[in-house]
Amino acid sequence: MIGLPDSCCWSVYHSFKNYIEDSKSIFDDLISVAEEHNVDGILTNHINRLKECQKLVMINRSFIDKTITLYNNRFKTKEEIDNSLDFHCCIKPNGHQVDMIQNILEQTIREWGGLGESIRNQTFSPLYDIIGTGKTVLIPGCGLARLPYELQKRGNKCYACECNHFMLMVLNTISIAKENEFKIVPYINCTSDIIDSSKLKIIHSIPDSDPSLLKEIIISDFDFESYCEKTTIQFDVVCTCYFIDTAFDIVNYIKSIKSVLKPKGIWVNIGPLHWVNDCYSSLHLSLDEIFEIAFQVGFTMIKKEMIHSLNYIPQDYFTCPTTYNPCLFVMQNK
């Protein structure tokens, strides 16, 4: 079992804890609004769909409950749980953190569901080709660790880090799950952009592959920069996948990547620059500026390719899908 942080964010824990109740309450609101507008019964089918979706939320319960139980099991008393949650690093819950759980369910299906296969193929396949086999690889911000799992399966020795508590809690559940152990309805809380409402109700099995190989991967819960300061390993490859735009200071990220690479080691990147810390106190460099800094630090460009229209949710589910134009590039260390 992968180590969880000693103090999990209060709001993350409670988002899981309150998910079923919060979802129920949101659907109650939506149903009330629809009932008010239901002149001559014209919205009856819509209301029935909302009621059906509200019930289907319960399908997600066993996966969510397992995740909470795994967290609780680490502590012997209620007081210990409360103490572990006393570290308020995130915003307090507002009673409607369903969107965060919705996000993690989507992430789960993307990484460990059959439905996510085509997205994984588009995103990961170029990385497999570039990295090859027999390498020591670091994957920072690994999310639910499907990428390190696939690279390990292809004969590499993988290390990873992830410090997002939503990811860590679910990763724990995935890492000890049996193939197809859980059923989830990942899009059941979606209320907008829907092309075909029947697709929301489809039940998916996860994980779609036996995840037991995950135990061979060394996953740290440190943030990336702290990990790099601490590790003594020199890697053949640092593979950043949808990761570099999590930086507050991208210059430090680039220096950290360099510091853990062997001479002639490679940095492989795929992802957008959708700076996650969307505030004016983080650095929002453009791609050309990132390249320039990498060159100044001592990298050489080996490969660069823009990928157009990579979808992050199934294309035919929503009218406004998240689409990226990620850059795939490979830099070599001096």
Next chain:
Amino acid sequence: MIGLPDSCCWSVYHSFKNYIEDSKSIFDDLISVAEEHNVDGILTNHINRLKECQKLVMINRSFIDKTITLYNNRFKTKEEIDNSLDFHCCIKPNGHQVDMIQNILEQTIREWGGLGESIRNQTFSPLYDIIGTGKTVLIPGCGLARLPYELQKRGNKCYACECNHFMLMVLNTISIAKENEFKIVPYINCTSDIIDSSKLKIIHSIPDSDPSLLKEIIISDFDFESYCEKTTIQFDVVCTCYFIDTAFDIVNYIKSIKSVLKPKGIWVNIGPLHWVNDCYSSLHLSLDEIFEIAFQVGFTMIKKEMIHSLNYIPQDYFTCPTTYNPCLFVMQNK
């Protein structure tokens, strides 16, 4: 000159008024952050780019100033302006409404810039083909009125309505402009997702076509439902383009469309269902539910086609472009 609403939103007016100062202040913040991180001068080029962008914001001044002047000219005294702004229908400005002006500049380039041509071709061309010529057409939520302009040019008699005050203020400026009268740098305030920072600095001329034909189009500043209650015209076509998801109550929209159509008249739609009023008090129907309601109200489906990956900003500017899967459909009235 198109009529402006008697009381323009205070926040809209002040977003225009404060745009130059607010932009300057945001760039000051970004430059300070970059300077703090500029160890060994590694961010010097990035800082220079920010300073250059800060100066280029001034290019937008003549277009913005003209827009404000046209508003001010309708009133004789400062008191009248203040009174006209006393209707607080929007949120108050927080000093950083630059994003709203950024949006309207992007809209301007999309509708009236050469750069927007391929987007307009993708979105409008199927509508031209379906509507043909010699029709009386209503275009609700017409934005900056390029679609009614193009349909009028193709031999139709166009009516339109638009109640968004950002749109109305800029539409006024466009409608009396000469071809290529203004220069704008539409993406200069973008700070994230940037592939090539030099593209942000490109200066574009607007409007790319002589807009004088706009005066032949009858544009109302009523909201769509009020317009339908008031008008006595029966239309051959109602053309909704990226419009129906502005509804609080989509059932009323559908009934309103029907109420202004001639018998056998057609409703042509292209657009997503990205419900603009993203709160639980508006109805968020799925596409299949909308069709069902249209059938109940008395429409028959003539054509239906999903369009995949329609970009709304130039593909090669950003790593996370806005992409839609809009539905193109045609319904016939009883």
